[in-house]
Amino acid sequence: MICVFLISCLLTSSWAQERIIEPPLRIEFLPPEETQHLSARNVSLAWIRMPVDHFDPKNPDTFLMRFMFNEQFFGGDGYPVFILVGGEWNINAGWLLAGNMFEMARENRGYQIYTEHRYYGETLPYSNFTTENLRFLNVDQALADLAYFIHDLKKQPRFAGSKIILYGGSYAANMVLWFKQRYPHLVLGTVASSGPILGKVDFTGYLEVVHEAFLLEGGQQCINTINEGIADTIAAMATEEGRRLLEQNYSCISGNTPMEKIGGYIAAARGLGNSCWRLGYENFLASYSLNTNCKFDEEFVFNAVERVNQIFGGLEPNVNNTINIHGYIDPWRALGVYDRDLKDNSPTASHCFDMQSWLATDTIFMTHVQQNARRIVTSWLST
Numbered sequence: 001m002i003c004v005f006l007i008s009c010l011l012t013s014s015w016a017q018e019r020i021i022e023p024p025l026r027i028e029f030l031p032p033e034e035t036q037h038l039s040a041r042n043v044s045l046a047w048i049r050m051p052v053d054h055f056d057p058k059n060p061d062t063f064l065m066r067f068m069f070n071e072q073f074f075g076g077d078g079y080p081v082f083i084l085v086g087g088e089w090n091i092n093a094g095w096l097l098a099g100n101m102f103e104m105a106r107e108n109r110g111y112q113i114y115t116e117h118r119y120y121g122e123t124l125p126y127s128n129f130t131t132e133n134l135r136f137l138n139v140d141q142a143l144a145d146l147a148y149f150i151h152d153l154k155k156q157p158r159f160a161g162s163k164i165i166l167y168g169g170s171y172a173a174n175m176v177l178w179f180k181q182r183y184p185h186l187v188l189g190t191v192a193s194s195g196p197i198l199g200k201v202d203f204t205g206y207l208e209v210v211h212e213a214f215l216l217e218g219g220q221q222c223i224n225t226i227n228e229g230i231a232d233t234i235a236a237m238a239t240e241e242g243r244r245l246l247e248q249n250y251s252c253i254s255g256n257t258p259m260e261k262i263g264g265y266i267a268a269a270r271g272l273g274n275s276c277w278r279l280g281y282e283n284f285l286a287s288y289s290l291n292t293n294c295k296f297d298e299e300f301v302f303n304a305v306e307r308v309n310q311i312f313g314g315l316e317p318n319v320n321n322t323i324n325i326h327g328y329i330d331p332w333r334a335l336g337v338y339d340r341d342l343k344d345n346s347p348t349a350s351h352c353f354d355m356q357s358w359l360a361t362d363t364i365f366m367t368h369v370q371q372n373a374r375r376i377v378t379s380w381l382s383t
Contacts, residue, residue, distance in 0.1 A: 031094025205334030
């Protein structure tokens with residue numbers, strides 16, 4: 001459905017109460033649904049002072065990194081520590097109250113921690129996001145944050161002998177897998193859910209998996225509706241009358257025509273409610289350039305992607321004790337390893353669903369993957 005969103009970026013509404021849709025620089029990583037009804041009294045909030053630049057000893061700048069913890073199952077000195085790694089989102093206490101890592105902690109009498117990624121949530125090295133300040137928003141610094149955090153944690157006597165397990169989903173799955181490669185002495189093992197570990201600029205594979213997913217779930221009729229709706233949308237852009245029709249169809253009300261169905265879906269997915277929206281293409285591009293004094297060009301992007309693949313191994317990372325999990329209809333699996341084990345001791349199992357608690361709608365295979373991950377982690381801890 002990304003193709004539908006990209007088409008919507010070309011549209012401009014002229015209604016009252018307009019809302020500009022901002023680029024998805026941050027996402028909501030929602031915790032298991034049942035945690036909405038649970039008290040967070042077992043979860044505490046804390047901060048650690050972190051260097052802005054781990055690789056320049058002459059840079060004195062620091063910032064406060066936020067993290068949460070839950071010690072309700074902790075067995076005491078030397079028992080394991082489970083760290084859920086945050087990505088491009090606000091950390092939420094709910095992930096320390098339910099989910100597969102929560103069950104791992106329960107079964108192994110472990111201590112739970114949820115770390116927040118620099119520049120996201122309330123963990124802000126700088127309040128002004130200029131290009132100069134954003135130099136320190138990269139995975140090298142973020143991995144070093146985790147290393148610094150774990151090193152500091154192990155200074156406490158009760159954690160000095162604790163084995164560390166990292167858990168991460170999506171981009172954070174990349175982080176935990178790459179962390180195990182770069183800092184293998186600091187963690188026993190990691191669980192990586194839906195990690196798109198191959199860097200790629202022109203990623204067409206996403207929509208190929210989306211197409212397959214819609215075909216599997218909705219059949220050919222669903223595909224026909226999408227194709228017809230997109231074709232009608234493109235045709236309507238060519239005339240003034242057609243553009244006025246787009247303003248009506250791409251609203252929060254889903255109609256009966258293929259175009260109306262797609263428009264209603266986009267409006268609902270973007271949380272527009274009953275308000276109007278404006279997605280002017282120039283405004284959309286300009287929103288990426290706020291508070292910056294230079295732009296990243298094409299050469300920079302390609303070089304950065306090549307560097308990531310060269311350093312971390314792309315689809316052939318040399319990593320031990322990593323559980324690598326992907327869903328078949330997860331579009332990000334096209335950038336991950338889903339059809340083989342990474343290594344003999346790093347096995348492979350929709351996007352991050354395995355991180356949730358058990359759901360009545362889960363397939364037998366999903367339940368098996370969750371349980372198998374917990375069994376493997378327990379076996380690591382018992383050796």
